[in-house]
Amino acid sequence: xxxxxxxxxxxxxxxxxxxxxxxxxxxxxxxxxxxxxxxxxxxxxxxxxxxxxxxxxxxxxxxxxxxxxxxxxxxxxxxxxxxxxxxxxxxxxxxxxxxxxxxxxxxxxxxxxxxxxxxxxxxxxxxxxxxxxxxxxxxxxxxxxxxxxxxxxxxxxxxxxxxxxxxxxxxxxxxxxxxxxxxxxxxxxxxxxxxxxxxxxxxxxxxxxxxxxxxxxxxxxxxxxxxxxxxxxxxxxxxxxxxxxxxxxxxxxxxxxxxxxxxxxxxxxxxxxxxxxxxxxxxxxxxxxxxxxxxxxxxxxxxxxxxxxxxxxxxxxxxxxxxxxxxxxxxxxxxxxxxxxxxxxxxxxxxxxxxxxxxxxxxxxxxxxxxxxxxxxxxxxxxxxxxxxxxxxxxxxxxxxxxxxxxxxxxxxxxxxxxxxxxxxxxxxxxxxxxxxxxxxxxxxxxxxxxxxxxxxxxxxxxxxxxxxxxxxxxxxxxxxxxxxxxxxxxxxxx
Ligand code: NBP
Numbered sequence: 001x002x003x004x005x006x007x008x009x010x011x012x013x014x015x016x017x018x019x020x021x022x023x024x025x026x027x028x029x030x031x032x033x034x035x036x037x038x039x040x041x042x043x044x045x046x047x048x049x050x051x052x053x054x055x056x057x058x059x060x061x062x063x064x065x066x067x068x069x070x071x072x073x074x075x076x077x078x079x080x081x082x083x084x085x086x087x088x089x090x091x092x093x094x095x096x097x098x099x100x101x102x103x104x105x106x107x108x109x110x111x112x113x114x115x116x117x118x119x120x121x122x123x124x125x126x127x128x129x130x131x132x133x134x135x136x137x138x139x140x141x142x143x144x145x146x147x148x149x150x151x152x153x154x155x156x157x158x159x160x161x162x163x164x165x166x167x168x169x170x171x172x173x174x175x176x177x178x179x180x181x182x183x184x185x186x187x188x189x190x191x192x193x194x195x196x197x198x199x200x201x202x203x204x205x206x207x208x209x210x211x212x213x214x215x216x217x218x219x220x221x222x223x224x225x226x227x228x229x230x231x232x233x234x235x236x237x238x239x240x241x242x243x244x245x246x247x248x249x250x251x252x253x254x255x256x257x258x259x260x261x262x263x264x265x266x267x268x269x270x271x272x273x274x275x276x277x278x279x280x281x282x283x284x285x286x287x288x289x290x291x292x293x294x295x296x297x298x299x300x301x302x303x304x305x306x307x308x309x310x311x312x313x314x315x316x317x318x319x320x321x322x323x324x325x326x327x328x329x330x331x332x333x334x335x336x337x338x339x340x341x342x343x344x345x346x347x348x349x350x351x352x353x354x355x356x357x358x359x360x361x362x363x364x365x366x367x368x369x370x371x372x373x374x375x376x377x378x379x380x381x382x383x384x385x386x387x388x389x390x391x392x393x394x395x396x397x398x399x400x401x402x403x404x405x406x407x408x409x410x411x412x413x414x415x416x417x418x419x420x421x422x423x424x425x426x427x428x429x430x431x432x433x434x435x436x437x438x439x440x441x442x443x444x445x446x447x448x449x450x451x452x453x454x455x456x457x458x459x460x461x462x463x464x465x466x467x468x469x470x471x472x473x474x475x476x477x478x479x480x481x482x483x484x485x486x487x488x489x490x491x492x493x494x495x
Contacts (some may be wrong), residue, residue, distance in 0.1 A: 074087075117146070192266045
């Protein structure tokens, strides 16, 4: 019997779709699932007559494979991944490869990679983005692990990956051990930001009296424009807003509860940002907004206790729609700038050697954040790999410089109309903070910390000189005021 080229463990939507995708590209795929009925249903259903080999024992699964063995796990992240690795080990030889294609926590991937490397087993932790349809027709794939491990699956991954408009497969070697899963996590964090920003604009439109189909038309027009907002998420917003509630004339969106659930990746993005000291206010606002959305009972109760006064919109509707477009445009740049800054910090901390331009290329098709705009990010980092921040890329900087007032205006009008826009506000304040040579809030809090805790402070040259005061060797000088002593003398702290 012909040996299989690759095995997939986990016959839920992702595993099944990937198996069919691989088979359609002429690979023979062996499959296995903990619950045997799912394997059976798959091979007797959508996989019937295809080069897909069902197995019901892990030993049989491994035996059915050509060497070196390549086994891809598409199971729930966490303990199930460790369990399968443990159960597979007795059947594997040095040089064989395990691939974890689920949404695993990147630190687990680093740990698993180390443990398996010590046994000579290769390990790839890869992000696979695009949901069921992506997995079936072409996902964006973000593999991290040993380079020689990637070489074993490079052809398969390139064959099954989504193809961008220029024909390039949306897959590339990301970096060592946890790099792939980290990048997938931040991809999802950015996706949270995109979804929240669009949600805030849509809700604002609804609040100024627009109907769902009217909003759908605006979104469709924005998607047709040849600019930054043309993206899958705008496209599906337009499409889904038109959907009617079954059996009635109401729009489905007006009957869907305001509760957005989430899995791990958004939270992991924010946790990483906290750990690496990288501000990501828009993405964090998206996670916090989902948390608030889930506390429906609290919000229902609070609405009865407290009414926040809000005005009616009486401005020019056409004008505010244009302002909202550019506001969303800028907020999106800000949000991606935050996500990329986090990728860069992690790259340094974990030696991932991430190439931002190439990562943006992978995201151009197949995944949820796929968008034309990603091409601009690639171009920005190709022409200047040392960009201090995405916002500094000339194309984005010039737009942001002349249009940020629109984001401020949008936020102002939304607040006046009683529409919370946490992510939009985070996007604006991020731009304002990152371009402030002097952050007034920080000056005040530095002084407070020294007052109550003798924590010390640095100095700047003066009201018109924001540069730090340094000594002759170029080292930043640190000071403390003796707040409790008469005359409050200042002394320099030497360490
Ligand atoms: P699920 O995330 O729903 O996982 C189902 C699979 O995990 C089944 O094969 C199930 O076996 C197995 N499993 C579970 Br649950 N607990 C197990 C345990 N204790 N021991 C062994 N196996 C266990 O499937 P999915 O939605 O296809 O996603 C697969 C992976 O891909 C996940 O990590 C997910 O986060 C990631 N992902 C999903 C999507 C998506 O759109 N769904 C997109 C991108 C990435 P059973 O059948 O015996 O219960």
